Amino acid sequence: WELPPIEEILEPGSEQDFNQDLIRQQVRIIEDTLASLGAPVKVKEINRGPVVTQFGVEPLFVANSRGKETRVKVSKIVALADDLALALSAKTIRIQAPVPNKGLVGIEVPNEEVSLVALRDIMESEAWERVRSPLRLALGQDVSGAPYVADLRAMPHLLIAGTTGSGKSVCINAILTALLLQNTPDDLKLLLVDPKRVELMPYNGIPHLLVPVVVDMERVVGALQWVLREMDSRYRRFASVGARDIVDYNERVAAASPEVGRIPYIVVVIDELADLMMLAPQETERAICRLAQMARATGIHLIIATQRPSVDVVTGLIKANFPARIAFAVASSVDSRVILDMPGAERLLGRGDMLFMPPDAPQPIRLQGAFVSDAEIQRLIAYWKVFSAPPAGPIPLERATPSVPAAPPVQLPLHPDLAPPVSEQRPSGLFEDDLIPDALEVLLAENRASVSLLQRRLRIGYTRSARIIELLEELGV
Template identity: 35%
Template sequence: MGKEITSIGYQLPPLELLNEYAADGNVVPEEEIAGKIDAVRNALGNGKVQVKDIKAVPGPAVTLYKVYPERKVSCSKVKGLMAETALGLHWKGVRVMTLDDSIGIEIANEHRALVPIRSVLSDDAFRNSEAELPVAIGQTFGNKAVVFDLAKAPHLLIAGATKQGKSVGINVIITSLLYSKHPSELKFVFIDPKLVVFSVYARLVKHYLAVLPGACSEEDEQDNAIVRTQKDADRILRSLCIEMDQRYELLSKAGVNNIRLYNEKCKSGHLNPEKGHRFMPYLVVVVDEYSDFAMSPWGCHETKTASRSITNSIVRLAQKGRAAGLHVILATERPSAGAISGVIKSNFPMRIAFRVVSRTDSETILDSPGAENLIGRGDMLLSDGIDSERIQCAFVDMDDEIEGITRYIREQKGHGKCCNSPYYLPHVEDATSESVDMHCLDDRFEEAAKMVVTTQRGYTSDLQRNLGIGYAKARLIMDQLEAAGIVGPQNGSKPRQVLVPDLNTLQPILDAFLKR
């Protein structure tokens, strides 16, 4: 990690693509620190808590005040006293916790400092990291860069309310990986129901993206490189499960138990490609707004089935993916218990919480309160399942820096297969394609086709109501209408698109399928 990777001519993005910001806010004024130390001492003294010493450890947005009491005192008592003081002095972001040698009180600075991503990526903690998938997420107290290994995480759960830093945090993780891993070593799968969050990364399709095969052209492949619909998300996650199983077979044949050892054997020439062995890149799956896919209480049967399939695939990947080099990042604005189930949480020990709306949301994501009291704009808690650390997330500009990085990577062409072709995942059939038999059409097929075209509404429930049939029969007819090209595929809870404009256009289609 300390030396630049230049194999087959590829160059990692230079730091010069990232903005430099004036370091005008990294120092908290001494008078501000002194005033808060006095206020903390007075507040604790009024509660009959005698203090031996208070030391301040400034951070970019929050300062840690380490309180050394004269005698042992409960943390809950200090929390109560500080809550009253914070209310009276209008302090924000106050958090109290027990440290190894003291009681820690975190208080927001009057002026926060920006943490540029350039500063954390140029830090020795990142540049000299031995991590397989190093992520420089931001800075903590003492302006110390925080770097963790996604490969050891091994999966990550992220939550945060709107405009509190969640999307920036995801881009910081992606940027860290792009600055540390060669295209042959890393591939991404982006699932983006918002349609715009990851669209800029589509230009990396030939360098860093894993896609399903079957695109009719390069343009179509790039247009669909970012997964945007529930149906496509279900397909690619099922394909990733197949990829994972295939990788486990290769690990078993090679006599190793993880991808790192396997790739070392592969690079040293100890594995025979004629027996199916191949160098395997890490696969990082990034799912934004997971709740949109995982919960469909008002959707039709197909939507609910796809939701269950998506959740099942993610659980499988989380349970077994680490050794095979598959790592999942789930992000959501709404960390409800319905979406973030106990099974999901048990397989995602590492979690990041930006500011959330309520204490309940904090307890859902972190199993403890605290995230509801963060000050926003990148203020976050990083939990490894045991301890949590308060960090100011680094900042990366989407319109400028991410644009420059992706453009720099895209312009590097002709450096071997890993830089001029996507990583193709195993083919997977549509969940419903095998069940549609067009040689044995339902006896109500023609009636249903005419009704759908006349009303221009592609609802299964309309077939049930207007034809007086049950759901199973209505669903079969709708699948047959899709196979005949009369309606489009299922689109979440929305109606299917009717592809035939009028009955005159419909008639030859019916004649062809009904053999008249």
């Protein structure tokens, strides 16, 4: 294998220029507005990012009723966010208090013109060089325009949430692109799950895939169980040579007997967890949590995205196992709390504007996500596809590993062990769907009929719920 050259795959970013006058004007508006509302501040620092500009302000002193001078309270500035937004005619502003290590309050104002963050600019930055890991992620640029790079191995799993159009799929594509530019199929295998059937389908055919992109929800639980078995088999292999983790194992094996072959990292990507959680909540949750708990040492990492940050999708158990999270724009501060355990994401601008919560940081970091175009992805996929034709068997992971006592990574086909998910078993009894009586009860109690109501109450998928409503209509309810 040979890695693709970055400059042939990715396009360079464009320079951003900005309007000095506008920024000076904004400084004045911030100082004047806050002073007139009894919270005088001084702008001490200006950081210009691709999508927002951060004004670092220092609270000044005001005299209280007894004539004593005290500094303006941070909470007072935070409470004036909406007034400031109005004065600046900004869609929404976010106030970060305090900016870590700076002793300033950060007021983040959307830029007049947003600039794209090119993935290539981040992958050619020093920040990228500094992180030494085969699973580096070029997440984006922070509010001062500095590139931000994270290591998936340290996370070790990533949860991504945000409303529709907020940038989840672009983010996943950027992550996959970065991974595929750094790793050959010997070092990295992917399991991609895409219930929407559009976002990840183009990756079909690249040699990194363990199986073709999984689009059938019924298959997913089986696929996750396959990964669980692979995890167990890796533990056995590590134990047989006394290796601590995948890095240790690969070093020892490479040193001792190169012909045995290294163990590749496995990255599992699920673009839309909600569909899965509706279909088979218990199995999905159990499989995901077990993988998340045990997979770090074995080099198996999960990246999960969802449009619906509600507690029945992002359950407490799942959250507990995904300390690293990205919140894109969400509808309400309640949603933001589900993802980040704090409000803030409801003030994001959408289209790649995110709050990234690193695994053990007290505060999330605001980033503008790196963007990859379809053309770039196409080039990368075309590059890798060349290698995989003619097809080298169903699962390329399959290579003879004679001198390893434990079983080589499992090559069971995915299909036999696919237990039919509980909620989709053939209905029996009186009605075409045996949940109809329950559904009726729910609808009568609520005195309204909606597909999503049924989905939530009966914990069933959209298709089935819609079908039940149809059936009820046919029955004349």
